[in-house]
């Protein structure tokens with residue numbers, strides 16, 4: 001049986017791969033969940049149709065990154081999967097139910113009569129909102145730390161509810177909304193685009209506020225994180241993240257006041273990247289903060305090696321054909337027959 | 342402990358419910374994707390617009406079913422962790438890579454090209470569109486490959502060792518993936534999916550013929566479905582028999598439960614009907630055919646079949662459920678073969694498209710595939726109990742440390758949400774069937790229904806849901 005653990009640090013490679021998968025999930029499903037969150041606020045049914053058409057071909061592929069993140073965790077770090085999933089039992093189930101309700105809305109809405117379409121509009125909106133809020137709360141709970149005994153979660157059913165996780169929940173709702181709004185700017189024109197630009201400006205302020213709040217409370221909550229960020233020489237390197245975030249925010253603000261269509265979306269992605277790296281640095285090297293490291297949780301080296309061989313070939317292929325799909329559906333979304341099948 | 346708040350029991354009910362719900366959709370989409378590829382190929386090849394119209398009708402039904410398959414599948418991939426965390430921890434190194442490969446080789450492929458298949462009509466060439474359909478069809482088969490490999494490993498584990506730490510480690514990937522029951526299960530399941538689809542397509546075709554609607558399209562649907570029934574249904578009997586012999590070799594206890602045999606017998610009879618009594622260790626009201634069971638299983642009239650009492654009570658599965666599920670599946674298989682034979686006779690008498698009672702019969706057979714698939718899985722999964730990994734790991738030892746109350750709540754939530762979306766999905770599919778294949782462009786719904794003429798919905802409301 002082959003294994004590469006004598007040449008490379010397999011757990012570290014898998015940590016980066018799964019980290020990348022989760023990040024791609026956040027960006028990709030982030031924009032279509034964000035569209036769902038903003039959906040009822042759109043000024044007209046025609047706008048809503050355009051927004052829906054702009055994401056209908058992509059949402060399934062986007063969500064598959066979530067399946068890869070979960071499946072990858074199970075494959076490469078089964079212990080972490082086995083501790084985290086029960087710890088997040090209720091929020092994960094609620095997230096899944098949210099994803100179900102919004103997922104079926106894509107198809108059902110197409111088929112529904114004008115009256116029952118309202119049901120699926122709601123189901124799309126509340127499903128997206130619930131899924132996002134739960135993801136945010138899961139993130140907050142994760143950063144906060146998880147009670148572990150031996151190889152099992154040992155906390156209670158409601159450990160995931162705290163002021164901090166509530167804050168990260170709301171923060172993520174705002175963050176995905178910003179992705180959704182800037183995506184809408186990119187993919188639509190006219191009335192819809194104008195509305196999206198206005199919305200993005202408001203949402204952006206909320207995002208900035210929550211970024212500040214979360215960044216401040218993390219070091220206050222946990223002395224290790226404080227030590228990590230504020231000791232020298234770390235301080236100099238780590239400053240880069242907040243500084244760049246700020247730069248991106250300012251650029252975004254100026255773009256939103258101009259006619260720019262492309263850059264806002266990518267700047268938002270940049271802001272997400274900075275925050276994501278920040279969280280990664282704060283929780284390094286824990287997979288279950290603050291009990292299990294990525295090396296403790298690793299699957300057998302044979303298993304990590306076996307899956308790695310395929311991943312090296314398959315991941316570029318996946319990225320390539322995902323890119324092709326975005327290319328096929330390039331340009332502005334219409335509100336009518338163009339998208340019919 | 343009361344059964345209702347026993348966390349193991351609740352987790353099992355939840356897993357059984359969500360997976361049985363999920364498999365209903367793949368059972369149909371796997372076959373439908375392949376069939377759509379064939380239909381589109383016929384269209385490109387012959388230029389006959391009938392094929393295009395059939396394609397455009399069924400792709401909408403496909404879209405609804407596929408969407409429901411996806412969202413319920415995502416639930417399963419998390420449930421291994423939320424509800425069976427000890428299992429995940431112990432077998433992660435063995436099963437994790439298989440599920441990982443499923444995502445990498447199949448799910449991304451299906452999800453990405455589905456977008457082109459559904460929305461790409463005016464954006465890619467016809468050839469590329471056809472390619473997308475084929476890719477989606479192949480994706481569903483690849484996904485079947487990996488998930489059945491994982492499931493078969495739990496039935497007939499191979500290529501692994503149990504470490505001193507109680508965790509399982511792979512020792513040989515080839516043996517692990519191609520474990521003893523896998524080839525049989527894969528063939529049997531893919532065939533099952535094809536048959537399921539065939540009987541749905543044939544049922545709708547039969548309905549149209551019976552009603553005298555869309556006759557030209559209906560002939561193609563019924564004709565293609567009956568080709569499957571004539572050739573593939575008998576093959577399924579063969580595959581099922583081979584699968585059973587394989588099970589007899591590796592899981593004789595399961596076969597004893599399927600056959601309802603309590604005491605080891607030479608020249609064992611086949612029980613056509615019986616009421617297995619788990620506690621009394623015997624059957625009530627047996628109707629038997631002497632020696633047949635031994636003949637099937639050992640190819641010898643006096644071959645020995647081990648009975649359930651050869652194993653300790655605590656290792657036995659619930660016999661009645663396995664026994665009856667198996668008979669129902671078998672009966673469906675028999676009915677499918679019979680349908681194929683009748684179709685063959687009618688075809689040679691040139692009466693296939695005019696015999697009204699037969700069309701009605703096909704309508705009645707529409708759910709047969711789903712019934713067989715579900716009961717088949719009950720045999721397989723319940724027959725494996727009380728083990729989660731056969732003879733190695735018990736189901737009761739692998740549950741998550743989650744409060745019973747949480748599981749009860751999540752189970753209730755799934756039942757309600759799934760009930761709701763199932764009702765809606767079924768309603769929209771019936772509407773699409775009522776609308777039929779020659780709906781013109783105007784009536785499609787890229788517009789999300791905004792400009793849909795009211796007429797169509799009226800027609801659907803009149804005919805939909807009633808006699809379908």
Ligand code: HDD
Nearest residue numbers: 064067367407410411414415417418448452481484485488
């Ligand atoms: C015989 C085939 C089969 C079986 C036994 C299962 N599935 Fe399935 N699954 C499929 C065949 C399939 C499919 C044909 O590939 C689906 C159905 C519809 C679809 O969209 O893809 C799918 C979808 C699907 C998805 C969504 C994929 C996406 O995002 O596109 C997930 C995560 C799973 N499944 C996971 C599971 C798990 C964890 C199972 C068992 C415990 C399972 N499936 C049993």
Ligand code: HEM
Nearest residue numbers: 353356357360361364488491492718719722723726729736
């Ligand atoms: C898709 C068709 C399948 C169906 C209809 C099905 C059905 C079931 C049912 C009814 C049970 C409950 C048995 C009992 O507790 O008495 C069960 C158990 C289980 N199945 Fe399957 N199953 C399927 C496929 C799979 C696959 C592909 C896997 C894994 C890779 C799997 C993993 C499990 C596990 C982990 C259990 C244990 C939980 C339990 O015992 O309830 N199943 N399944």
Ligand code: HEM
Nearest residue numbers: 526529533536578581582585588674710713714717718721
């Ligand atoms: C016609 C005679 C048939 C025979 C003799 C037969 C035999 C079997 C056997 C022995 C099993 C259990 C294998 C095990 O758990 O180890 C099984 C399972 C199953 N059967 Fe059948 N079967 C028949 C028809 C059908 C039909 C018509 C369908 C569906 C259309 C079907 C679908 C399934 C499924 C989905 C399973 C569970 C998955 C698996 O283990 O393969 N079967 N069958």
